[in-house]
Each structure stands twice: as structure tokens, then as C-alpha cells.
Amino acid sequence: MLDGAGLQYQRIYVKDPLVRATLKTALRYPMLTFPAVFVRGAFIGGLEQLRDATASGSILVLLKAERSVFPPRGGKRLATPLS
Numbered sequence: 001m002l003d004g005a006g007l008q009y010q011r012i013y014v015k016d017p018l019v020r021a022t023l024k025t026a027l028r029y030p031m032l033t034f035p036a037v038f039v040r041g042a043f044i045g046g047l048e049q050l051r052d053a054t055a056s057g058s059i060l061v062l063l064k065a066e067r068s069v070f071p072p073r074g075g076k077r078l079a080t081p082l083s
Helices: 017-027 047-056 058-064
Strands: 037-039 042-045
Touching (some): 037 058, 042 047, 047 058
16 A cells, blocks of 8 residues: 555564563554554554555545654653544
């Protein structure tokens, strides 16, 4: 999907169960599945949310936004997953 859109991205494989669990805790998103998609440092959700954002065009707004900070400061979620 990202290749077809001509977007640059970085793929990071997280195989360690402890790292996965820590990421779920840091994002305050216990039902997190992988892949987890971040745009400019902001968590937007998984593959389904990426598809929805691409179909609706809202991905363009995210791509033009300023870079967010990760991990979140003060334990707050960076962004609510798109739906």
C-alpha cells in the first residue's frame, strides 16, 4: 500500500514479546496489533486504520503535519487511532 502510493517509510520488525508489551503499555492501547502504524511519530493505528486513512484522504493531512514526539511525554497517547 505504501509502496503503491510512492511514500517513503521505514519498516521496523519487533519480534521481542517484551518490547511488544512495552509498546502496548506506552501507547495505552492494550489491544494493539502489529503492524502498528506511525506517521511522523504519531500512532495512527494498524493496517485497517491505514487503509481507511488512505481511502478517505486523511493520510495527506497526517503527512503534512509537524512531527510528533515519541515516546509520549507524561504517558499520554500521541493520537487516537483513526477510525
